[in-house]
Amino acid sequence: xxxxxxxxLGYMFGFLWLRRNLLSMVWLFSTPFTILFLFYVIAxxxxxxxxxxxxxxxxFIGAGVAVIGDxxxxxxxxxxxxxxxxxxxxxxxxxxxIAFAELFFTSPGIILLxxxxxxxxxxxxxxxxxxxxxxxxxxLVSAIGFYFSxxxxxxxxxxxxxxxxxxxxxxxxxxxxxxxxxxxxxxPLAYIIPTTHAALLLKESLGIVTLTLAETVFSWLFLIIxxxxxxxxxxxxxxxxxx
Amino acid sequence: MSIPIVKTVELTKRYQRAxxxxxxxVTLELNGQGVFTILGRNGAGKTTLLRIIATQLMPTTGQVxxxxxxxxxxxxxxxxxITVMPQExxxxxPLTPWDHVYYLLRVRGVxxxxxxxxxxxxxxxxxxxxxxxxxxxxxxxxxxQRTMVAMAMATKARLLLLxxxxxxxxxxxxxxxxxxxxxxCKTYGSVILTTHYLEEAEVLSDDIVxxxxxxxxxxxxxxxxxNIVEEKTKVEVYEGFTDEELxxxxxxxxxxxxxxxxxxxxxxxxxxxxAITRGVKAQTSPITLDDVFVDLAEEES
Numbered sequence: 355x356x357x358x359x360x361x362x363l364g365y366m367f368g369f370l371w372l373r374r375n376l377l378s379m380v381w382l383f384s385t386p387f388t389i390l391f392l393f394y395v396i397a398x399x400x401x402x403x404x405x406x407x408x409x410x411x412x413x414f415i416g417a418g419v420a421v422i423g424d425x426x427x428x429x430x431x432x433x434x435x436x437x438x439x440x441x442x443x444x445x446x447x448x449x450x451x452i453a454f455a456e457l458f459f460t461s462p463g464i465i466l467l468x469x470x471x472x473x474x475x476x477x478x479x480x481x482x483x484x485x486x487x488x489x490x491x492x493x494l495v496s497a498i499g500f501y502f503s504x505x506x507x508x509x510x511x512x513x514x515x516x517x518x519x520x521x522x523x524x525x526x527x528x529x530x531x532x533x534x535x536x537x538x539x540x541x542p543l544a545y546i547i548p549t550t551h552a553a554l555l556l557k558e559s560l561g562i563v564t565l566t567l568a569e570t571v572f573s574w575l576f577l578i579i580x581x582x583x584x585x586x587x588x589x590x591x592x593x594x595x596x597x
Numbered sequence: 598m599s600i601p602i603v604k605t606v607e608l609t610k611r612y613q614r615a616x617x618x619x620x621x622x623v624t625l626e627l628n629g630q631g632v633f634t635i636l637g638r639n640g641a642g643k644t645t646l647l648r649i650i651a652t653q654l655m656p657t658t659g660q661v662x663x664x665x666x667x668x669x670x671x672x673x674x675x676x677x678x679i680t681v682m683p684q685e686x687x688x689x690x691p692l693t694p695w696d697h698v699y700y701l702l703r704v705r706g707v708x709x710x711x712x713x714x715x716x717x718x719x720x721x722x723x724x725x726x727x728x729x730x731x732x733x734x735x736x737x738x739x740x741x742q743r744t745m746v747a748m749a750m751a752t753k754a755r756l757l758l759l760x761x762x763x764x765x766x767x768x769x770x771x772x773x774x775x776x777x778x779x780x781x782c783k784t785y786g787s788v789i790l791t792t793h794y795l796e797e798a799e800v801l802s803d804d805i806v807x808x809x810x811x812x813x814x815x816x817x818x819x820x821x822x823x824n825i826v827e828e829k830t831k832v833e834v835y836e837g838f839t840d841e842e843l844x845x846x847x848x849x850x851x852x853x854x855x856x857x858x859x860x861x862x863x864x865x866x867x868x869x870x871x872a873i874t875r876g877v878k879a880q881t882s883p884i885t886l887d888d889v890f891v892d893l894a895e896e897e898s
Contacts, residue, residue, distance in 0.1 A: 359704045366692070366700040374691035374732065433686035437748065440651040440681040440758070441705050442673075451704075507614075595672065596648075597655045 359443055363451025367424065368458030383463045385520075386412040389530055401531070403474075403562045408530030410467040411553055414488040415524040417456035418495025419516045424452055425503035426512030445500075445594035453496035464488075471560065480559035487559075487577065491552040494581035495523060497588035504593035522547065529553045532563065548580040600665035602627045602756060602787045603650055608659035610645050610811075619645040620656070621811035631782055631803030633789045638894060641808040643791040644684055644760055650789065651681045651758050664755055682749040684760035684791070687741060690734035694725050694744040697733070698751045705752060719751040722777050739766050746774055755786035762790055763797060775801055799886040807893055814893050822889045828859035831884050832868045837877030843868075852891055859888065 372378055386409035393405035429435040438448055471484065499519065506512045527547045528536060533554065536544055544550045551573035557563040558570065565573070603625070610620040620642045627633045635643045648654040649661055652672040661668040663675045688697055695716060702712035720729045723743045733741055746762050762778075763771040771794075778788050778801060792798055798805055799819055807815040807822070815822055823829075828847060834856050843849045846868045847860025858868060865881045872879035 359706070362700060362704045366696065366704070367689075370696060370700075371689070371691050431687065432689065433683035434689070436648075436651075436653055436683040436686065437681055437701070438704075439653045440676055440679055441752075442677050443704055447704075595652060595655055 356447060359447040360450040360454055363443075363448065364454030364458070366455070367452055368455030371455070372458050379459050379462060383413075383460075385416065386410075386463065386467075389525075393530055403560065404532055404557065405530050406467060406470055407556050407560055407562060408553065410464070410471055411488055411491060411529055411549065411556055412524045413460045413463045413467065414492040415495050415529075415549060416520065417460045418453065418492050418497075418499050419520045419523070420456045420459070421449070421452050421496045421499035422503045422506070422512055422516040422519065424456070425449075425500060426506050426509050428452075429503065430506075430509050430512075439594060445592060446589050448594075449496065449500040449588055449592075452500070453492065456496070457492070474560040476559060476561070480561075483555055483559035487552050487555045490577055490581050491549060494548055494577070494584050495519075497581070497584040501584070501588045501592045523549045527553070548577055551576045599628065601662065602629070602633070602664060603789065604660075604662040605646075605650075606660040608646070608649065608661060609657045610642070610649065610654070611657045619811055620649075620659075622659070623808070623811070623813050625806055625813055625816060627787075627789070627804060627806075629803070630787050632778060632801045633787065634798040634802040634805045635789065635791045635808060636795070636798055636805055636890060637791075637808035640810075642811040643808055645811075646808065647758055647760050647789065647791055651679060652676055653681070678755040680749045680752040680754040680757055682745050682757075682759045682762055684764070686745050688733035688736075688744050691732050693730050693732060694720065694736070694740070694747065695729040697744050698747050701748050702751055707752075715751045715753065719747045722750070722780070723747050724773060739770050742766055743770065743774070746777070750777065750781055753785045757781065757786065757788045759788060759790040761792055763792065763794065771797065795885070795887040795890055805886075807890065809894060814896075815889075819886060822886060823884060826859065826884055826889050826892050828861060829884055830860055830862045830865040831882060831888055832858045832860065832865045833880045833882075834858065834868070834872065835878050837872065837875045850888075850891060850895070857888065859884065859892075 389412070390405045390409040393401045425435065435448070476484065499516070502515050502519070503512065506515060527544050527550045529549060533541065533544060533550065554563060554565060555570065555573050555577070558565045605623050605625050608620050608623040609618070611618050623646060635646060637643045645654065649656050650663055650668065652668050652675050655669070664678050666674040668675050698719060699712050699716045702715055703709070707715065720726045723746060725740065725743055725747060728736060728740055733744065736744070742765060746759070749757055749759060763774050766774065775797065778790070782788055802819065804818055805816065805822055806813055815825060832846070834843060840849060843856060843858050846864045847858045850857045850859060858865070860868070869879050869881050
């Protein structure tokens with residue numbers, strides 16, 4: 355099964371749902387675009403490149419975080435997860451399927467933001483970074499989201515954890531603003547958050563920041579290792595079968 | 598000898614957070630192809646047992662074998678051969694009954710054409726054809742419940758686990774589901790269900806397991822269970838007799854506002870005659886599973 359199950363789950367939970375319930379798209383759209391608007395209004399045009407990159411990355415983070423809400427709902431409210439646990443579908447298929455579904459909800463926002471971002475001068479590698487880094491981030495956050503969702507005891511806690519995760523991964527770290535703004539004493543804290551590295555790489559690809567080769571390699575490695583570990587954690591330590 | 602559908606050995610389950618012992622050493626064996634019913638009061642451990650069999654929940658101690666596979670170590674093999682309808686499950690609001698059944702089959706690895714055939718077949722059996730393309734949020738609770746049953750049945754799994762499949766359904770819909778369950782057993786495999794409806798258990802079951810406070814207190818077919826109760830006739834009396842008077846005819850069992858006298862046919866007739874003389878209502882009938890269940894539950898408590 356594998357890939358086929360993932361695509362079908364994504365289609366079922368994402369495309370079919372979205373086609374018949376357009377309202378579902380609004381909330382994933384609203385936060386990144388609101389923050390982008392606020393940065394523009396408060397800090398002016400100079401803040402726009404950072405904020406555009408931040409909003410674009412936040413859509414992928416949001417897609418990953420949304421996995422918690424949907425999976426907790428599937429598990430505790432409609433019990434669809436119970437049906438899938440007792441079937442040949444694996445935990446990874448399910449996690450990836452739901453994560454894929456979330457991309458349908460954010461895709462209009464991604465397309466909207468890609469239009470101004472593609473106007474930035476970019477190398478071929480920059481273009482690659484613009485596509486791949488957000489996808490790695492989405493995978494990483496989805497895996498963390500899935501892991502948490504299997505331990506959340508009820509739906510309300512699911513909403514609370516996803517709000518908290520969004521805060522830690524997308525609002526507080528230097529996603530929408532330059533890392534230099536953070537006091538140097540707090541900067542190491544920002545560097546332990548994987549989305550900081552995703553934002554740095556993305557902004558470098560757009561020419562907003564300049565990174566040394568060592569910094570670029572470190573950020574790529576940090577992101578790849580973190581996403582691999584979180585995926586392994588999700589597959590092996592998530593509570594697919596309850597204990 | 599054929600492999601048991603389900604075999605459990607000294608199965609226990611303790612929920613750490615609540616500190617409750619949901620199963621306290623259940624050893625049972627379900628053999629042959631048929632409908633197996635798990636009966637019990639609220640909190641007896643029915644859903645816990647079903648979820649352990651379905652590989653959704655790990656037991657604290659003990660062993661579980663499903664269709665010959667170790668459900669703890671060989672969950673993957675078990676999952677290929679079973680399907681589940683969870684208790685109080687629901688449907689995805691913007692999706693139709695067709696979507697629910699068809700995509701679940703596809704996700705399980707069924708080919709497009711087979712999934713289409715099976716979906717249509719189950720829609721017809723469960724009388725869902727007229728609403729199969731209506732969004733679930735526009736369906737009645739009963740139709741949504743039938744969609745859940747359809748999702749399980751369409752898989753044609755060797756073992757179907759249904760947790761209260763007729764909960765909230767009207768009497769006609771319940772009977773339709775009973776018929777479909779019986780047909781399923783003849784064609785595809787076995788069904789294990791939990792229910793609170795004793796009439797449902799009596800009509801459907803080839804074998805019944807009664808749980809009380811996490812323990813199995815009885816197992817057998819309907820006739821065998823009825824033999825647990827010594828008396829074979831009951832008289833239901835509503836008024837006009839004192840408890841002492843009723844006790845002189847047989848064993849008095851009080852269930853809510855109803856009083857039942859379990860006795861032999863001759864004494865039952867005498868009690869009915871006396872009721873007629875006094876001008877009060879009394880009904881006599883052979884004992885049912887309900888009487889057995891009440892008797893066993895009372896004994897346990």
